[in-house]
Amino acid sequence: xxxxxxxxxxxxxxxxxxxxxxxxxxxxxxxxxxxxxxxxxxxxxxxxxxxxxxxxxxxxxxxxxxxxxxxxxxxxxxxxxxxxxxxxxxxxxxxxxxxxxxxxxxxxxxxxxxxxxxxxxxxxxxxxxxxxxxxxxxxxxxxxxxxxxxxxxxxxxxxxxxxxxxxxxxxxxxxxxxxxxxxxxxxxxxxxxxxxxxxxxxxxxxxxxxxxxxxxxxxxxxxxxxxxxxxxxxxxxx
Amino acid sequence: xxxxxxxxxxxxxxxxxxxxxxxxxxxxxxxxxxxxxxxxxxxxxxxxxxxxxxxxxxxxxxxxxxxxxxxxxxxxxxxxxxxxxxxxxxxxxxxxxxxxxxxxxxxxxxxxxxxxxxxxxxxxxxxxxxxxxxxxxxxxxxxxxxxxxxxxxxxxxxxxxxxxxxxxxxxxxxxxxxxxxxxxxxxxxxxxxxxxxxxxxxxxxxxxxxxxxxxxxxxxxxxxxxxxxxxxxxxxxxxxxxxxxxxxxxxxxxxxxxxxxxxxxxxxxxxxxxxxxxxxxxxxxxxxxxxxxxxxxxxxxxxxxxxxxxxxxxxxxxxxxxxxxxxxxxxxxxxxxxxxxxxxxxxxxxxxxxxxxxxxxxxxxxxxxxxxxxxxxxxxxxxxxxxxxxxxxxxxxxxxxxxxxxxxxxxxxxxxxxxx
Numbered sequence: 001x002x003x004x005x006x007x008x009x010x011x012x013x014x015x016x017x018x019x020x021x022x023x024x025x026x027x028x029x030x031x032x033x034x035x036x037x038x039x040x041x042x043x044x045x046x047x048x049x050x051x052x053x054x055x056x057x058x059x060x061x062x063x064x065x066x067x068x069x070x071x072x073x074x075x076x077x078x079x080x081x082x083x084x085x086x087x088x089x090x091x092x093x094x095x096x097x098x099x100x101x102x103x104x105x106x107x108x109x110x111x112x113x114x115x116x117x118x119x120x121x122x123x124x125x126x127x128x129x130x131x132x133x134x135x136x137x138x139x140x141x142x143x144x145x146x147x148x149x150x151x152x153x154x155x156x157x158x159x160x161x162x163x164x165x166x167x168x169x170x171x172x173x174x175x176x177x178x179x180x181x182x183x184x185x186x187x188x189x190x191x192x193x194x195x196x197x198x199x200x201x202x203x204x205x206x207x208x209x210x211x212x213x214x215x216x217x218x219x220x221x222x223x224x225x226x227x228x229x230x231x232x233x234x235x236x237x238x
Numbered sequence: 239x240x241x242x243x244x245x246x247x248x249x250x251x252x253x254x255x256x257x258x259x260x261x262x263x264x265x266x267x268x269x270x271x272x273x274x275x276x277x278x279x280x281x282x283x284x285x286x287x288x289x290x291x292x293x294x295x296x297x298x299x300x301x302x303x304x305x306x307x308x309x310x311x312x313x314x315x316x317x318x319x320x321x322x323x324x325x326x327x328x329x330x331x332x333x334x335x336x337x338x339x340x341x342x343x344x345x346x347x348x349x350x351x352x353x354x355x356x357x358x359x360x361x362x363x364x365x366x367x368x369x370x371x372x373x374x375x376x377x378x379x380x381x382x383x384x385x386x387x388x389x390x391x392x393x394x395x396x397x398x399x400x401x402x403x404x405x406x407x408x409x410x411x412x413x414x415x416x417x418x419x420x421x422x423x424x425x426x427x428x429x430x431x432x433x434x435x436x437x438x439x440x441x442x443x444x445x446x447x448x449x450x451x452x453x454x455x456x457x458x459x460x461x462x463x464x465x466x467x468x469x470x471x472x473x474x475x476x477x478x479x480x481x482x483x484x485x486x487x488x489x490x491x492x493x494x495x496x497x498x499x500x501x502x503x504x505x506x507x508x509x510x511x512x513x514x515x516x517x518x519x520x521x522x523x524x525x526x527x528x529x530x531x532x533x534x535x536x537x538x539x540x541x542x543x544x545x546x547x548x549x550x551x552x553x554x555x556x557x558x559x560x561x562x563x564x565x566x567x568x569x570x571x572x573x574x575x576x577x578x579x580x581x582x583x584x585x586x587x588x589x590x591x592x593x594x595x596x597x598x599x600x601x602x603x604x605x606x607x608x609x610x611x612x613x614x615x616x617x618x619x620x621x622x623x624x625x626x627x628x629x630x631x632x633x634x635x636x637x638x639x640x641x642x643x644x645x646x647x648x649x650x651x652x653x654x655x656x657x658x
Contacts, residue, residue: 022469
C-alpha cells in the first residue's frame with residue numbers, strides 16, 4: 001500500500017466539494033482539508049451543492065446525509081445521474097438506514113461522524129486512488145488488454161467496460177471492484193478481502209459497503225454475472 | 239417445515255392436547271345422549287309390553303271366570319291353588335282383576351291375572367319370554383347404534399379440532415418469532431369470523447405492533463440524539479486539530495478525546511439496549527483480527543496464537559470487544575497484558591489486582607467502577623464488550639487468575655473452515 005498523496009502539484013490541486021449544513025464542521029473540515037493540500041469548495045445545503053457541482057469541476061464530493069432542502073442522499077442520486085465522480089458520505093446518525101440508502105444512491109464509501117481529519121483524509125485518498133488508478137499503474141490486473149466474460153468486455157488499458165458492445169459507465173469504486181473480480185475469475189472473494197483490496201479497510205470495515213456496491217455493479221453489468229456464494233462472498237462468472 | 243411436522247406429531251401424541259380434550263368431551267356427550275335415549279326407549283317399551291301382557295292375561299281370565307260362575311268348574315289350564323300363586327298377587331284386593339308380573343325366574347317371566355269369585359281365587363298366567371327377548375334385542379341395538387355413532391363422531395371431532403388447533407399453534411409460533419426479535423411477524427386475522435382465537439391473535443398482533451412502535455421510537459430517538467451529539471462534537475474535534483501546538487492545545491485535545499469516547503460508548507450502549515443490533519457474520523482468521531485490533535489500539539499486548547484459529551463471527555464487533563478488553567486491562571490492571579487465541583477462545587489477562595469482587599458477582603455495571611479507580615473510566619467498556627458478545631452469540635466471562643490479575647475469557651461460537 002504505497003501512500004500516494006493525492007496528486008497535489010501547485011498547478012492542479014485536487015478539488016473537493018463539501019456539502020455540510022453545520023457551519024463549524026463546514027469551516028473546520030474545509031480548513032483541515034486545505035492544510036492537506038486540497039482545494040475545497042463548500043455549500044451549506046443540497047441545492048446550493050448541486051448548483052456548485054454543475055458549475056465547476058470537482059474531483060471528489062464529501063456529502064453530509066442530513067441537509068436542509070435536498071438531502072445528501074437525494075443530492076448523491078442527482079449527481080450520479082450525470083457523473084461518476086467519487087462520493088464520500090458523512091453520517092452522524094449512524095443507523096443503518098442512513099448508511100444503506102447513501103450507498104444505494106451511489107456513494108462509494110461512508111464515514112461516521114465524528115471523524116478525525118487523518119481518517120477522513122485516508123478515506124479520501126483511498127477513494128481518489130481508485131478514481132485515478134489508471135495513472136498509478138502499479139495495481140493488478142495486467143493479463144492483457146481485453147478481458148471477456150460472456151457479453152462483458154473489459155478493456156484493462158483504457159479502463160472501459162462494454163456490455164454487448166455498448167459502453168457501461170462505472171463509478172470508480174464499481175470499476176475497481178469489477179477489476180478485482182476480473183483478476184480472480186471464477187474464484188470466490190469474501191467481503192473482507194474485497195474490503196481490504198478495494199476500499200483499503202481492515203477488519204473494522206463495514207461489509208455492507210461491499211454488498212451495496214456489488215448490487216449497483218450487477219445493475220450495470222447484468223445480475224447473473226456476479227454470483228453470490230452464501231456465507232462467503234461473491235465470484236465473477238466466466 | 240420438518241420442525242412443523244415434528245411439532246404436529248408431538249401435538250397428536252400429547253394426551254393433554256386440546257384435540258384429545260375435545261374428542262373426550264364429544265365422546266362423553268354422545269354417550270350421555272345415547273344412555274338417556276336408551277333408558278327412555280327401554281322404559282316405554284317395557285311399559286307397553288306390560289300393558290299388552292295385562293290385556294292378554296285379562297282376556298284369558300275373563301272366559302275362565304265366566305265359566306266358573308256358570309258351572310262352578312274352573313278351566314284346568316287356570317290355577318286355583320293359592321300356594322301355586324305368587325304371594326304378592328294374593329295380597330292384592332282381588333274383588334276386581336289383579337295383575338302381577340312375575341320375574342322371579344329372570345329368563346322366563348310370567349304375567350299373572352287373578353280374580354276372586356266367591357272367595358275362591360282363580361288365576362291365569364301368560365308367558366312373557368318373547369317380550370323380554372325383544373326388549374333385550376332392543377337394548378342391544380341401542381348399544382350397537384351408539385357404538386357406531388361414537389366410531390364416526392370421535393374421528394370427526396378429532397378432525398374438527400384440527401383447524402382451531404392449527405390456528406393456536408400459529409399464534410404460539412408467531413409469538414415465539416416476535417420474542418426472538420422478528421417484530422414484523424404477525425398472525426393476521428383478516429377475513430376470519432370473530433371467536434376467541436381471533437381475539438387472542440389480534441391481541442398478540444397489536445402487542446407486537448405496540449412493541450415495534452416503541453422500539454422504532456426508541457431507535458429514532460437514539461439516532462436523533464446521536465446526530466445532535468455528534469455534530470457539535472465533530473466540529474469540536476476538527477477545530478481542536480486546527481489549533482496551534484501548545485500545552486493548552488494538548489489539554490483541549492485530550493478532553494475532547496475523552497468526551498468523544500464517552501459519547502460513542504453511551505450511544506453504543508443505547509443501541510445495544512434497544513436490541514436493534516444484529517451481527518454481520520463472516521468467516522475470519524481470528525489471530526489477524528485480534529492482532530490488528532491490538533495494533534490499532536496502540537497499546538502493548540503479548541499475543542500468543544495456538545494453531546490456525548478461524549471463526550464465523552462479526553469481525554467489527556469482535557474488534558470492539560477485544561479493543562475494550564485490552565484497553566480495560568491497561569487502565570485498571572498492570573502490564574504485561576497477554577492475549578491468547580486458541581481455537582475459538584480468546585483469553586485476555588493482565589497482572590494487576592484483578593477484577594473487583596462486585597464485578598465478578600454481578601457482572602459489569604455502567605458508571606460503577608471500583609472505588610480505588612474512580613476517575614479512571616466509566617465502567618462502560620466492559621458493559622459494551624458484554625453487550626457486543628451477546629450480539630455475536632459469544633460467551634464472555636470474567637474471573638481472577640490464582641496468581642493475581644484479571645482474566646476475561648471470550649468463547650466464540652465454534653465453526654471450522656469448510657475447505658482445508
